[in-house]
Amino acid sequence: MENQVKIEKRISPFKKTITVSSDKSISIRCILLSSIAIGKSKLFNVLNSEDIENTLQTIKKIGVNYKKKKEYLEIDGVGINGFKIKNKTILNAGNSGTLARCILGLCSATKYKIKLVGDKSLSKRDFSRVINPLNSFGVIIKSKKDMLPLEMTGSQLLRPIKYYENKGSAQIKTCIILSAINTPGVTKIKAAKSRTHTELLLKSFNYPITVKKTKKFDFISIKGLNQFSSFDYKIPGDISSASFFIVLTLLSKNSQLIIKDININPSRMGIFKILNKMNAKIKIINKRNYKGEKLGDIKVESTKYLKSINCPASLNSSAIDEFLLIFLVAAKSHGISKFKNLGELNKKESPRLDIAIKFLKMIGIKVDRDNDNIKITGSPNIKLKNSYHIRNFLKDHRVFMMSVVAALTLGGKFKINDKDAVNTSFPNFLRILSKLGAKIN
Numbered sequence: 494m495e496n497q498v499k500i501e502k503r504i505s506p507f508k509k510t511i512t513v514s515s516d517k518s519i520s521i522r523c524i525l526l527s528s529i530a531i532g533k534s535k536l537f538n539v540l541n542s543e544d545i546e547n548t549l550q551t552i553k554k555i556g557v558n559y560k561k562k563k564e565y566l567e568i569d570g571v572g573i574n575g576f577k578i579k580n581k582t583i584l585n586a587g588n589s590g591t592l593a594r595c596i597l598g599l600c601s602a603t604k605y606k607i608k609l610v611g612d613k614s615l616s617k618r619d620f621s622r623v624i625n626p627l628n629s630f631g632v633i634i635k636s637k638k639d640m641l642p643l644e645m646t647g648s649q650l651l652r653p654i655k656y657y658e659n660k661g662s663a664q665i666k667t668c669i670i671l672s673a674i675n676t677p678g679v680t681k682i683k684a685a686k687s688r689t690h691t692e693l694l695l696k697s698f699n700y701p702i703t704v705k706k707t708k709k710f711d712f713i714s715i716k717g718l719n720q721f722s723s724f725d726y727k728i729p730g731d732i733s734s735a736s737f738f739i740v741l742t743l744l745s746k747n748s749q750l751i752i753k754d755i756n757i758n759p760s761r762m763g764i765f766k767i768l769n770k771m772n773a774k775i776k777i778i779n780k781r782n783y784k785g786e787k788l789g790d791i792k793v794e795s796t797k798y799l800k801s802i803n804c805p806a807s808l809n810s811s812a813i814d815e816f817l818l819i820f821l822v823a824a825k826s827h828g829i830s831k832f833k834n835l836g837e838l839n840k841k842e843s844p845r846l847d848i849a850i851k852f853l854k855m856i857g858i859k860v861d862r863d864n865d866n867i868k869i870t871g872s873p874n875i876k877l878k879n880s881y882h883i884r885n886f887l888k889d890h891r892v893f894m895m896s897v898v899a900a901l902t903l904g905g906k907f908k909i910n911d912k913d914a915v916n917t918s919f920p921n922f923l924r925i926l927s928k929l930g931a932k933i934n
């Protein structure tokens with residue numbers, strides 16, 4: 494099969510320095526925010542992937558021009574309330590939940606109808622999470638069972654809201670912040686902890702947003718209708734993409750890797766905290782700041798003795814895209830690892846909690862499930878001998894990449910479908926693996 498990879502050999506020891514793809518969350522946010530800035534923004538090192546291409550096509554359809562220059566992406570911002578939207582415009586978010594949720598907030602003031610569609614995976618995901626707050630702003634949304642396709646009519650009489658975001662979802666939080674920018678007055682959000690890139694970007698433009706932090710919540714106030722100027726931004730590497738290589742190195746023999754120029758925003762560093770508790774040899778070097786974000790290089794080494802973890806649920810949101818990998822580490826650790834309240838994992842590009850459990854059981858790992866809580870009994874000397882076929886029916890990029898890491902570190906013979914899925918977030922994934930010496934057909 495053309496779109497399938499075959500892996501029949503574990504990766505040999507490697508010692509290298511790499512960079513990974515640019516941060517997807519920050520790339521999408523920079524494009525959306527520069528589209529409402531006044532003037533031309535220059536975005537350097539933007540992720541080159543399908544989710545980003547869909548973001549660019551989407552802003553073009555609402556009247557924002559961009560140019561791909563050699564060194565940067567130039568976005569010609571139209572200012573707040575400057576979009577030119579034709580009635581019944583169809584926007585296609587493809588596979589991207591972030592784009593789909595955020596574009597609704599960004600366009601909340603349109604007086605015309607927008608239809609939002611997505612691919613098969615996105616069309617199975619929940620939109621009630623953004624429909625409810627947008628309704629409170631005065632936006633009208635029609636959909637079947639709160640899923641795509643949906644039709645939105647914005648409002649020119651938006652009213653500010655007070656909203657309690659209790660899922661720890663940055664997509665919901667960002668949708669509300671973007672709609673608040675279109676709204677006169679002050680919108681207030683009590684938000685369970687989630688990634689903070691939107692707030693940090695807005696602060697870096699001196700936009701009137703304040704954030705008061707407590708242990709569990711961020712209390713955010715946003716004043717609407719404050720025009721801001723275009724900006725330059727250099728997008729750092731994505732910790733979620735780096736994580737595949739972190740876990741590859743940990744579970745390989747006698748290897749060492751430095752991954753350069755990664756965004757290490759604490760709201761994304763759950764994987765690092767969890768792996769540290771599991772005894773992983775991983776550290777951050779060369780820490781620095783960039784426009785309110787923290788950056789660093791990650792140094793990781795093969796770790797023979799990994800131990801189980803009783804993972805605090807408070808770390809879930811900051812590791813939300815990394816659990817497939819964390820479960821793999823738990824499968825090779827000493828002892829029983831416990832994870833709680835992971836229902837949100839089943840709301841991703843595919844039902845990742847269900848898929849992870851199926852995967853682990855398939856390779857002979859004991860997993861006990863009680864609703865959204867799981868226990869994984871580690872098998873530190875695991876050496877696979879059988880053949881496995883990963884079908885990945887919803888073409889989930891992270892399921893594909895996790896399966897490749899498993900195949901390269903645990904043995905066995907793997908066939909893994911849908912290698913094109915990497916184009917969503919990390920088109921260079923397989924090329925970097927070959928540079929490290931991985932044999933993939």
Ligand code: S3P
Pocket residue numbers: 517518519591661662663664665667687688813814837841
């Ligand atoms: C993202 C937030 C997370 C994450 C997704 C990207 C973002 O989703 O899973 O891959 O860029 O805001 P939730 O905010 O829904 O948890």
